[in-house]
Amino acid sequence: MSERVPVPRNRGFLFLDSHPAGCERVVTDMWQAYPDPSEAPEGAGPVALVIGSSAGYGLAATVAGLKRAGIRGIAVSFEKAPTERRTATAGWYRTAATAELARSAGRELVFLNGDAFSDAMKEQVADLVEQRFGGRLDYLLYSVAAPRRTDPDTGAGYASVLKPIGRAARTRTLVFDDQGVPEVREVETEPAEGDDVEQTVAVMGGADWERWIDHLAGRGLLADGFTTAALSYIGSPLTAAIYRQGTIGAAKAHLEATARTLDARLRTTVGGRAVTSVNGAAVTQSSTAVPGIALYTGLLRGVLGEEMVPPVRQLAALWDQLTGAAPLALDDEGRIRLDRWELTDEVQAAVAERWAAATTETIAGLADLDWFRAEVRRLYGFSVPGVDYTAAVATDVPWPTPAP
Known part of the structure; x- marks a missing residue:
């Protein structure tokens, strides 16, 4: 078994390697951060499919679903295995840790690694639902x-x-330089041209989500009352020009329109439901790629401190709503809102004031930079309390295989 001492080498917010023990500890901390439900789920637990289960809100949905709703079923992600030169991706190690939690909790969760957009993956999932999980799927989180x-x-x-x-x-x-010194910059992003909007909608809109439902329904695998939710984000007016009013926002609008179409269809066919879940801000591998989001999130944490709601708590609340343990908290457009804590007038006014005052010289007093830096590093398993980063660790962790 290959052992090494992974070090946090990075290019901006992207790290070249990840730390297996740190990634495992991140998942364990998520599991322990939310209390057990007041009543343990009875029986075998609902059958769920989580697509995009290894990172960000998808990971939180998987961990919270296991602990809060007692789910079993299938989790799909796309991660890279370790090589002689590189560790595996962080999501690979997080998946291995999640699989161990599922096993210890007595929940059968099968983890698949591959292209969720492909029909081959959809067929593989459908076969598993049919062969291992009684031929009926209760939930799909996208x-x-x-x-x-x-x-x-x-x-x-x-x-x-x-x-x-x-x-x-x-x-x-x-941004942070090689020594971790923060800098506030102003950047200009050129507008979409040609078919940029259509291309982005084709990737990040609702087309693939709907295709998943079509495929599973075509195999007769949707249980009575089947419920599906796509995880989304709206965000602050401070980031709207790039995000909600930009190409990604067009894709999110398409996702929400798809939810309305699917909801009408599922109500008629299986008495089910389709919704989008609008989550609050978090440091994720996806969000750090969006201009302005890093600054906004750091300032938001500076305003809210420990009152900022982490993803696993948000997704635990989502599972409570989907399973009926708590009432649905819908807005006027039928979206579940898990971001209300972030978008109150009071919070947004405080963040906007800090945003206007933020410069390279003042940022340390306005944003929680220590927290933000640690959160970015934690995405790759670094800066996790309780982990010995001087010790060699096994990096060739196998992908979890289901029990026979």
């Missing part, structure tokens, strides 16, 4: 953030972009 997608019908490739629509957008953003 949490996919990807740079590109291939249409299985046409073979056409699509690439998503982060651009404003209509005109260029200037925003402030937060």
